[in-house]
Amino acid sequence: MKDKTIIITGGASGIGLAMTTKFAQEGGKVYFIDYDQKNGESVAKDLSSKGLDVHFIQGDVSDTSAINTAIGGIEGTIDVLVNNAGVSHIGNLENTSEDDFDRLYKVNVKGIYNCTIAAIPKMKENGGSIVNMASIASTMGIPDRFAYSMTKGAVFAMTLSLARDYVQYNIRVNSIAPGRxxxxxxxxxxxxxxxxxxxxxxxxxxxxxxxxxxGRPEEIAAMAYYLCSEEASFITGGNYPIDGGFLSLKM
Structure with missing residues (x-):
């Protein structure tokens, strides 16, 4: 990742923070987008004090105009985009209000659309890698996760479509499906x-x-890093569970 430009959404906490840290530690120039300004500024200050090349951008991934401005303002090409930002909801169909449904769609689905369509022109110049945060809920039924599963199924489908459409530009697109x-x-x-x-x-x-x-956030970050590295140059269009055996071994 040395000298490569990386964008990570939701990069100020949890899995996103582990990704921001990992990619920066490996020599990347990391722009992390997060809704939480106070926490984002704190993370940027802390990581910068350790000599890491990180830059915080406050933004809501569901805000098309704001994301276009934020990503458009990044100079040069973009080598890596990790669409990690997401929100959750607990409930079945009848426990999911229209507001709940719209909120999850705007962040988990439209957020990936906004960030990817803003970044893709800069990635087409030299190729690159995109990793989308899906879930085990993308491909199996989980109780009381109606709206969440809907969005993560869409993430999986978008990953396949993007991988097919942009392989000709040497842009690889994969998704990760974490368990808990x-x-x-x-x-x-x-x-x-x-x-x-x-x-x-x-x-x-x-x-x-x-x-x-x-799982530990650092384990998810390691998977994302691998998929974006040159070691994974033959991998695209995949969805990779990292779930402690939940999908394959659950009885």
Missing amino acids: VHTPFVDGFLAKNYPGQEKEMFDKLAATQPIGRM
Whole structure:
């Protein structure tokens, strides 16, 4: 990644932060886009103090105009785009309001459209790699994840379409399908919904993966890095589970 220009969305926390850190540590010039200005500025200050080449852009991936301005303002070509930003929702069809549905669509689906269409002209010049954050929910039914699964299924389909359309420009497009990953979102969810029972519920969630634990953000970041590296130059149009055996070993 040395001297390459990388864009990572949702790059200020959780999996996104692990990606921002990993790509920068490997010598990349990383522009990370995040909605949370305070946290984004803090991350940029911290990583820059360690000698890493990182640049924070405050922005909402669902805002077409803002994203066009942000990505259009990046000088030169773009080598890597990681569409990581996303939001979640718990509920079946009847528990999903129109506002819930629209909110998830705008961030998880339209957000990828906005960022990719803004970046693709800069990527066509020299080729590059795009990684989209899908989910195990892209290809299997998970209870009470109606809107979330809808968006992640769309991410998987967009990945296949983009890979087919842009292979001629030497742009590789893949997606990652994580299982449960231990991020601040998980801790916040447990604290809100199971006060006093956080450890018990955490252990239950971790045990749903056959490997017996949740994933770590750094493990997802390592997969993203590999798919964007020259070592993966023969890989495009794939969806890669990193789920502790959830899809293949679950009984």
